[in-house]
Amino acid sequence: MNAPFNARAASLRDPFTAFVCDDATADLLRPVAVEHGWSPEKVNKGGLRNAVQTLSVSASPSILFVDLSESGDPLSDINALAEVCEPGTVVIAAGQVNDVRLYRDLVASGIQDYLLKPFTADQLRDAFANAQMIISGPRVTETAAERPNVTAAVIGVRGGVGASTIASSLAWLMGDKAGRSTALLDLDVHFGTGALALDLEPGRGLTDAIENPSRIDGLFIERAMVRANDRLSVLSAEAPLNQWILTDGSAFFQLQEEIRHAFEGTVIDMPRNMVVQFPHLVTDVNVVIVVVDFTLAATRDAIRVLSWLKANAGQAKVIVAANKVVPGIQEVSRKDFEHSIERKVDILLPSDSKAAMQAAKLGQPLAKAAKTSKLSQPLNQLLALALEQAAAAEEAGGKPAGGSLLGKLGNFKSLVAKKPKATVAQTA
């Protein structure tokens, strides 16, 4: 039952057969089977006993539903079933015994799922969806979490600085270049571009998660994440604009948790208003990439965001990335910017409108579409730095650093005072 799946053999099988013990279960099963395109006649009576007899003389189906209600010793009967059941069959069992030890033993003997009677049509649909996922391909959880997860949050200090562009590129590079199974979690619930940037439909996963945080578990993640390629999946939303997001943030936190277990890399596109509302969203990230541009407004807000991060994400390493840099045409020079924020800018990403437009047209992350652009090298540098800093953050165990916000805002004020009103252009 739990032997490696053979797709060719499976194509010759019945997709589904059930052996149930009572009419109520048969009546529940038949319409759900029909929904899946399976014949209602495949719902047989006779429970496990009949299943063993029938399968000893006929081919096993792809999905086998078996009712254990009349079985005196479910575990040994399941083992009898395993003797006659061909490898690759996904078995869903149902029964009346509510005992976690039995459940564990059944799972250990190759049962995919155990539904406690009475169960609902929705529970059944979930079990079938899971079974179909197993049949159709490798599961996220099977390939994932070989290496400890690295979580990077990307926060733009102002709107439009390119935080989402950088988040999708970093996630793509983390999968493609660093070879990590990676999840892009786009927390811009109304206006997110995580899926759009990868030419995907966002699906309902993120909205469902917000509406029902209690449903978020490994299986939920497996179903809700939309795959961009073998190494990159995305969770994003385009929530209707008349729909206020009612959440205390726990859904986002739980999503981070589950994604951490299922993937080797997480990149969170974290809108800055989200962190203001839900500061706990940054308490477990390893690296925060603060995206800025060289403007006065971004200077002020970089100071505030960096100071906020010190207070709220002391465990994280911070990388400052300046985007859309046009040497010689900046409101604030790099030198003045660095003086104001009292630290260096780590990565400079030049402005390249052509590459950005090309990426949007192709529905590809900038890092993929702009391999020959001047953005390619700094984006790769950002990936390397993010992975390096994540390792350093892990090692340090996260020690918050000091610093005074007032002092830094003082530097900013002097920068504004020093600025000649007529000239805004300075060298970056």
Ligand SMILES: Nc1ncnc2c1ncn2[C@@H]1O[C@H](COP(=O)(O)OP(=O)(O)OP(=O)(O)O)[C@@H](O)[C@H]1O
């Ligand atoms: N280095 C760059 N050169 C040129 N254009 C860029 C660059 N980086 C991003 N852009 C473009 O800037 C625009 C805004 O980018 P993006 O949506 O990533 O910003 P954001 O900070 O996430 O915005 P929002 O505040 O709406 O979330 C996009 O059209 C994007 O293609």
Ligand SMILES: [Mg+2]
């Ligand atoms: Mg954005």
